[in-house]
Amino acid sequence: MNEPSNGPAGPAGLVVGVDSGGSGLRIALADAATGAVLDARASREPVRTGPGGISAAHFLEQVLPAVRALAEPFGGRPVLAAAVGAAGMATLGDELRAGLPGALAEAWGVRRLALAADAVTAYAGALGQRPGAVVAGGTGMIALGTDLAAWRRADGWGHLLGDCGSGAWIGRAGLEAAMRAHDGRRGGSAALLARAEKLFGPVAGLPAALYPRTDRPAVLASFAPEVGHCAPEDPVAADILARAGAHIAEAAGAACPAGPGAVVALTGGLFRMGDPLLVPLRAALGELLPHARTVEPAGDPLAGAVALASALATGTLRLPEDPALLRLFGEGAS
Amino acid sequence: MNEPSNGPAGPAGLVVGVDSGGSGLRIALADAATGAVLDARASREPVRTGPGGISAAHFLEQVLPAVRALAEPFGGRPVLAAAVGAAGMATLGDELRAGLPGALAEAWGVRRLALAADAVTAYAGALGQRPGAVVAGGTGMIALGTDLAAWRRADGWGHLLGDCGSGAWIGRAGLEAAMRAHDGRRGGSAALLARAEKLFGPVAGLPAALYPRTDRPAVLASFAPEVGHCAPEDPVAADILARAGAHIAEAAGAACPAGPGAVVALTGGLFRMGDPLLVPLRAALGELLPHARTVEPAGDPLAGAVALASALATGTLRLPEDPALLRLFGEGAS
Numbered sequence: 124m125n126e127p128s129n130g131p132a133g134p135a136g137l138v139v140g141v142d143s144g145g146s147g148l149r150i151a152l153a154d155a156a157t158g159a160v161l162d163a164r165a166s167r168e169p170v171r172t173g174p175g176g177i178s179a180a181h182f183l184e185q186v187l188p189a190v191r192a193l194a195e196p197f198g199g200r201p202v203l204a205a206a207v208g209a210a211g212m213a214t215l216g217d218e219l220r221a222g223l224p225g226a227l228a229e230a231w232g233v234r235r236l237a238l239a240a241d242a243v244t245a246y247a248g249a250l251g252q253r254p255g256a257v258v259a260g261g262t263g264m265i266a267l268g269t270d271l272a273a274w275r276r277a278d279g280w281g282h283l284l285g286d287c288g289s290g291a292w293i294g295r296a297g298l299e300a301a302m303r304a305h306d307g308r309r310g311g312s313a314a315l316l317a318r319a320e321k322l323f324g325p326v327a328g329l330p331a332a333l334y335p336r337t338d339r340p341a342v343l344a345s346f347a348p349e350v351g352h353c354a355p356e357d358p359v360a361a362d363i364l365a366r367a368g369a370h371i372a373e374a375a376g377a378a379c380p381a382g383p384g385a386v387v388a389l390t391g392g393l394f395r396m397g398d399p400l401l402v403p404l405r406a407a408l409g410e411l412l413p414h415a416r417t418v419e420p421a422g423d424p425l426a427g428a429v430a431l432a433s434a435l436a437t438g439t440l441r442l443p444e445d446p447a448l449l450r451l452f453g454e455g456a457s
Numbered sequence: 458m459n460e461p462s463n464g465p466a467g468p469a470g471l472v473v474g475v476d477s478g479g480s481g482l483r484i485a486l487a488d489a490a491t492g493a494v495l496d497a498r499a500s501r502e503p504v505r506t507g508p509g510g511i512s513a514a515h516f517l518e519q520v521l522p523a524v525r526a527l528a529e530p531f532g533g534r535p536v537l538a539a540a541v542g543a544a545g546m547a548t549l550g551d552e553l554r555a556g557l558p559g560a561l562a563e564a565w566g567v568r569r570l571a572l573a574a575d576a577v578t579a580y581a582g583a584l585g586q587r588p589g590a591v592v593a594g595g596t597g598m599i600a601l602g603t604d605l606a607a608w609r610r611a612d613g614w615g616h617l618l619g620d621c622g623s624g625a626w627i628g629r630a631g632l633e634a635a636m637r638a639h640d641g642r643r644g645g646s647a648a649l650l651a652r653a654e655k656l657f658g659p660v661a662g663l664p665a666a667l668y669p670r671t672d673r674p675a676v677l678a679s680f681a682p683e684v685g686h687c688a689p690e691d692p693v694a695a696d697i698l699a700r701a702g703a704h705i706a707e708a709a710g711a712a713c714p715a716g717p718g719a720v721v722a723l724t725g726g727l728f729r730m731g732d733p734l735l736v737p738l739r740a741a742l743g744e745l746l747p748h749a750r751t752v753e754p755a756g757d758p759l760a761g762a763v764a765l766a767s768a769l770a771t772g773t774l775r776l777p778e779d780p781a782l783l784r785l786f787g788e789g790a791s
Contacts, residue, residue: 214665277640281627281664282617283673285636295617302619306611307711309745330615331548339617377641411643 136203137161138188138436139233140428143170143177143209144241146186149425152193155203158433160198163425164189179222182207187230194231206431208244208424210249217355224452233436236452237374241424242267243442243449245390248427249420252441255386256415257378258371260393262344264289266371267448268378268385274445277377278370282340290344290369290393297350298343298364301326303333312359318349327417347396354399364396365403372407375415385415390423409410470537471495472770473524473567474762477504477511477543478575482519483759485519486527489537489664492767496530497759498523510549513556516541521564528565538569540765542578542758547781558786569769570786575758576601576613577776577783579724582761583754586768586775590713590749592705594709594727596678598623600705601782602712602719608779613710614703616674622704624678624727627734630697631684632677635660653684688733698730699737706741709749719749724757 136155141148148170151163171181194202205227219238227233233385238326241251246257246267256268256275265279282291297312301319304311304328321327322345333342351364353360359434371389387408394401408417422430434440435451444451461565468488475482482504486498491669500523505515520657528536539561543550553572561567573581580591580601590602597620600615616625631646635653638645639660653660656679667676705723712718721742728735742751756764769785778785 276634277642280636283667283669284663286634287633298618299621302612302614303707307609308611309707309710329618330686333617334615343617364563373637373643374640376643423558 127199135200136436137197137200138429138432139202139205139231140244140425140430141186141205141207141209141425142241142244142425142434143167143182143207144424144427145210147389148182150186150189150193151425151429151430152190152197153433155433155436158428158430160426162193164193170209172215173218175218177211177228178210179218181245182219182223182224183230188218190231202231202233203452204237204432204436205231205233206237206239206244206428206435208241208428208431210241212238220450220452228453232233234453235328237431237435237440238450238452239428239431240448242276242425243274244424244431246427247420247430248424249388249390249444250386250418251421251430251441252380253386254380254382254384255388256375257388257390257420258375258378260289260389260391262286262290262340262373264292264371265373265392266374266378268375268380268442270380270382271443272451275378275380276375276448282343286340288367290347291340292343292370293350293367294343294346297346297353297360298326298329300359300363302329310359312357313354314353314357315349315360318353321344321348322349347393351396351399361399364400368400368403368405369407371404373413375408376411379412379415381414383414385412387412387415387417388420389417390420390443398428469534470770471528471531471534472763472766473536473539473565474578474764475539475541475543475768476575476578476757476759476762477516477518477541478758479544480505482489482526484520484523485763486524486531487763487767489767489770491650494550494760494763495511496527496563498527498738503545506545506549507552509552511543511545511553513552513560516553516557517560517564524565536567538567538571538766538770539565539567540573540578540762540769542573542575542762542765544575546572546574548752554784554786561666562787568787569768570766572717572784572786573762573765573776574782576610577608578758578761578765579679580761581776582721582751582756582758583722583724583757583762585764586773587720588714588716589722590709591722591724591754592709594623594705594714594723594725596620596624598626598705598708598727600708600712602709602714602756603777604716605777606715607777608782609712609714610782611708616677620674621708622701625674626677626704627684627697627701628677628680630700631680631687631694632663634693634697644693646687646691649683650686650690651696652687653680656680656683681727685730685733687750695733702734702737702739703741705738706745709742710745713746713749715748717748719746721749721751722754723751724754
């Protein structure tokens with residue numbers, strides 16, 4: 124076990140990990156040296172986004188009282204480091220980067236802080252500090268890999284420019300196949316048309332229902348499970364998932380380091396679709412990444428934030444800094 | 458030449474054709490019996506859309522003075538019929554259907570009126586009253602066909618549910634190939650990446666530039682010509698256009714009547730892309746519609762509106778009525 128390099132000689136230090144996303148905020152308090160989680164809290168209120176990006180004030184409003192309450196039973200132990208993973212950190216993190224280092228130093232005396240894209244905390248949670256690639260799949264899809272010298276990102280460009288193989292991609296392709304069946308065009312699926320009409324009503328009304336919405340990717344993704352249900356019997360649905368599997372493997376292939384010993388993990392709700400997606404995906408991974416072993420993710424993004432904070436506190440961080448993906452603040456930051 | 462079945466024995470009657478779309482309004486005055494256009498006017502002000510759909514008041518504000526001015530030199534000749542083709546007529550035409558028949562009867566004494574979807578006036582302009590199919594391609598893509606008993610529509614479902622092969626579809630596929638090249642994913646095109654960066658700047662900024670816009674399909678379609686430019690040298694771009702050609706032919710195939718003698722026409726700005734799209738499209742049409750002859754469109758949607766009005770006036774309308782596509786009002790209306 125590493126002794127915290129900057130730790131006081133007194134009681135063992137603590138670290139804080141935070142995972143902030145569209146469905147809310149999760150906060151964990153852990154032992155700095157072991158990374159073992161001591162206690163955790165969740166809030167279902169997502170941090171607001173304002174003109175300056177993700178609101179630092181709203182973030183602190185939720186996190187400071189929660190950490191105070193979590194740390195209370197461990198009164199004498201100092202918070203040595205914190206790591207925050209947030210969806211949109213790269214593009215919407217300006218306010219967090221400006222406000223958090225000072226605010227957390229003042230509140231907890233924390234001297235080391237990591238601000239990470241949610242894909243980085245997903246990586247650290249799933250694979251720890253090993254070289255490899257993590258695919259995070261849900262409504263969207265992004266692959267992030269590292270050889271521990273630099274990060275490589277693939278896809279994650281949203282439902283019009285990419286997210287190939289994501290929930291939105293699969294659902295969109297399924298609805299297109301439904302419309303094709305409705306029109307009598309080639310490539311249609313009567314099974315998907317029946318599912319679409321059951322879910323959304325007559326499909327001629329779908330454009331008017333879909334296009335005015337602001338959550339179009341989520342609406343499209345809501346149809347992805349129907350494609351999964353149809354795939355065992357319906358060749359059009361099966362083909363959609365085969366193509367999705369190939370696209371996901373292509374992203375993993377671009378993100379994963381080439382050397383031997385790389386590991387790949389699949390995380391996120393997309394992969395709960397099971398065999399209809401996983402069978403063709405595994406085949407595509409075997410073809411494109413024969414040198415990489417696919418492993419179960421060890422933990423979730425909150426576990427990844429805790430692992431980052433613990434590595435910071437113990438001076439053992441191996442994951443590379445990156446201006447968009449992983450920024451370090453305080454002692455030892457470059 | 459047919460004598461207008463309901464015409465007065467006096468001077469030869471007139472008809473009015475109107476084409477209303479996103480880029481404005483065009484109005485033609487024609488001889489009822491021959492359909493020959495006597496004079497025409499254009500307004501660059503698109504008819505407003507309000508809570509009741511396309512605004513009947515704003516439509517009449519523009520059309521009534523224009524027709525008065527057009528008809529002035531032909532003072533003694535009565536307006537026997539009018540036809541209005543409008544984009545969005547099916548879903549946004551309630552106010553027009555409620556207000557126009559009475560207003561035009563009062564203003565011109567017109568006794569026969571046709572309200573048509575713009576796809577119907579495009580059909581009548583391109584093919585007249587022959588059985589066949591017309592593909593209208595631009596930012597979107599729709600195929601409309603008829604055997605003169607009923608209409609068959611294929612695609613036209615918008616950029617997320619279909620419009621397969623449209624300008625938005627081609628541009629989106631081209632940008633996806635650019636992002637693939639940026640990531641090092643399979644299926645990327647360095648040529649399309651270079652074009653995208655020239656047009657939009659560094660592609661990592663594309664999501665932030667594209668997604669907040671309300672005219673996303675038009676932004677996507679703005680990249681379609683770049684795919685056309687790259688296709689002669691770039692296999693990825695050529696493959697995108699080959700797939701677009703197949704999709705367009707699939708829509709034409711679903712809309713076109715099966716019998717011999719059917720004709721197919723391609724209309725709209727999409728087909729100005731020329732050979733890179735037209736060569737694979739013609740090949741796909743030959744495969745899917747071997748019985749149909751592809752012809753040049755005879756005229757545009759304004760000519761189609763005039764043709765409809767003339768057919769109404771002379772009692773020679775053969776194109777089928779349809780609640781969403783072609784509604785007739787006044788004498789002889791069903």
